[in-house]
């Protein structure tokens with residue numbers, strides 16, 4: 009029987025609305041939903057992969073246990089009992105912190121997981137919690153907490169009314185936007201230009217987005233902080249600062265003025281290669297345009313100065329009067345507000361990691377410390393691990409070290425539906441249903457939306473017999489852990505009931521029944537100024553948290569020429585982090601896993617196009633194929649992350665044929681943003697040389713390289 013379903017795509021932050029036609033158990037078509045109140049019909053090539061995930065023969069649909077004879081299916085009760093028993097045993101023998109938890113990116117794209125994983129993780133009571141946040145947007149949260157008072161009070165660019173946008177380290181034409189939910193970025197940027205707006209992009213590569221910008225400023229990775237501080241310095245030097253709605257609602261201005269004083273546009277010119285005149289010019293434009301915003305993402309978060317960059321970006325928005333203004337930066341007003349009254353503002357640095365003493369944030373340590381916490385003996389050493397929708401072997405820095413560390417664990421359980429580079433180390437895998445067999449609501453991404461909407465998607469297919477929703481896995485595992493720890497189990501309601509309650513308590517007083525009647529979403533209107541009202545003289549926005557001021561003082565004004573090449577990443581519309589290379593429709597066509605290198609850097613090393621090269625960093629080396637690329641700044645090379653599917657005992661038939669190499673075999677667990685501990689996966693020192701295979705010995709003649717800067 010043919011049926012039409014409305015569904016939001018859960019694959020990335022853009023949350024596009026889809027219309028999916030089914031005929032019985034078959035998917036007939038997946039198209040953009042033209043009536044969708046937010047995405048208005050836009051989709052990207054990944055949307056069709058929803059079908060491929062659903063029908064993928066490699067996707068695990070029943071619990072698996074690793075045995076001496078390979079993976080064997082086992083029953084749900086046996087699997088849950090085994091997992092709980094072994095996690096509890098590790099804690100009974102070695103203490104609560106002997107069990108670690110790593111939660112990956114898809115956790116936040118499933119309401120069953122974000123609402124219920126806490127039931128399991130709280131029962132474990134371990135301090136050793138990690139997630140993809142610390143290889144991603146952690147600096148945004150640190151700034152939101154320390155300056156704005158809540159880790160999720162993150163204003164977003166009011167992109168549809170903005171007239172001047174300075175974008176650093178983001179490539180929304182490939183990523184579809186991040187920490188800014190804005191489906192159809194290509195058209196949103198076109199419309200910005202059509203209304204005579206201006207887009208400026210700062211990126212070491214002339215990306216898809218940089219190509220449509222009015223101005224592309226290319227500078228070496230990791231140097232953005234000098235540009236941003238110089239813009240602040242110039243602002244103060246000209247006495248242009250204006251607080252707008254925040255007048256009388258901030259503290260710490262004098263400390264900021266003092267801290268940025270040495271960072272003149274001339275100093276920034278030395279570090280960035282952008283002329284002092286240009287820096288003064290763009291500062292003047294930002295000040296003069298009433299509807300302007302500064303926005304920065306991955307390239308300025310996952311780098312050496314991630315937190316300082318995100319802090320300086322928010323200062324520029326605030327001190328030029330663009331915060332909480334139409335066309336500037338605004339807080340959303342979502343149906344469910346994760347930063348609303350009664351929510352947990354979270355904390356920072358309340359305890360530190362055992363081995364390196366890195367600070368926790370929101371109860372999590374930086375993922376760059378996970379491997380050393382497993383490998384370093386002593387009280388508190390991690391002996392067992394629970395991963396939830398994560399692939400840290402390919403996603404976190406020094407992935408090879410983590411790969412080795414995982415093989416040394418006493419026990420590992422993964423809530424995941426693939427046997428991949430990480431989950432191959434598990435003893436038990438607990439697979440939730442296919443995403444199309446569960447309902448969907450975007451809790452976080454509606455709250456980061458550039459426009460207020462709300463939308464619930466019902467499951468498309470019924471849950472197969474003998475399968476479990478992710479929330480059921482967490483309830484059952486949580487109950488089993490509570491039972492072995494003699495803790496009382498808690499009565500649970502369905503996640504849909506929880507959602508319904510949250511919607512009813514929210515600012516728009518919605519409920520699930522109303523959303524079910526509007527499968528293309530409910531329009532809740534454009535953003536309104538509501539941020540300044542959250543502050544007072546007694547509760548001001550803190551412009552100058554001590555950690556940030558100290559870090560500025562520690563910055564070097566002197567510029568030294570780097571000797572090593574700088575490695576950065578890149579994204580492609582047909583890929584998504586590490587786990588979407590197993591679908592033929594997405595991987596077909598041109599290769600996308602090569603090392604991009606500027607012809608002048610190739611020439612200097614006698615490297616020809618398509619040659620095989622060795623890329624070497626402090627922690628490891630990989631061999632990749634070179635792609636000549638004029639779009640890169642000389643001295644910078646680019647390798648996408650999420651590849652490296654050539655490891656033993658994975659079950660990813662298509663991905664294995666497009667294996668590539670993992671950029672995170674090169675990124676360095678010791679190279680982090682010092683304030684937050686966020687991984688600096690961009691700007692890593694590497695050297696590249698030709699691999700010469702000598703036919704007789706079949707050994708490769710590899711170069712020796714110096715990697716000190």
Ligand SMILES: Nc1nc2c(c(=O)[nH]1)N[C@H]1C(S)=C(S)[C@@H](COP(=O)(O)OP(=O)(O)OC[C@H]3O[C@@H](n4cnc5c(=O)[nH]c(N)nc54)[C@H](O)[C@@H]3O)O[C@H]1N2
Nearest residue numbers: 112113114144397398399400403423426585586587649689
């Ligand atoms: N060098 C470098 N490293 C990076 C980045 C970079 O730009 N450069 N980007 C970073 C960023 S932004 C992120 S978010 C991280 C991602 O890091 P991770 O979240 O650790 O990795 P993913 O590749 O998203 O892997 C997702 C895992 O979840 C599983 N999965 C998919 N859907 C579901 C589901 O519905 N339920 C469950 N239970 N499992 C599911 C997949 O099989 C896979 O194992 O990588 C980071 N790493």
Ligand SMILES: Nc1nc2c(c(=O)[nH]1)N[C@H]1C(S)=C(S)[C@@H](COP(=O)(O)OP(=O)(O)OC[C@H]3O[C@@H](n4cnc5c(=O)[nH]c(N)nc54)[C@H](O)[C@@H]3O)O[C@H]1N2
Nearest residue numbers: 177179183186229230305306307579580581583584585690
């Ligand atoms: N197709 C696709 N879409 C995705 C994803 C995906 O893997 N594929 N992942 C999703 C996820 S989890 C996330 S977090 C978002 C990320 O979304 P974006 O932040 O837009 O991610 P990127 O495309 O990695 O863009 C980062 C840019 O920073 C540049 N860069 C690197 N180093 C520096 C630097 O030091 N300074 C500056 N100024 N720029 C630098 C890079 O060249 C790159 O163009 O994308 C999401 N959407």
Ligand code: SF4
Nearest residue numbers: 017020023024052055
């Ligand atoms: S941009 Fe693509 S992957 Fe992201 S939500 Fe839309 S259709 Fe899905």
Ligand SMILES: [Mo]
Nearest residue numbers: 113140144145
């Ligand atoms: Mo991410």
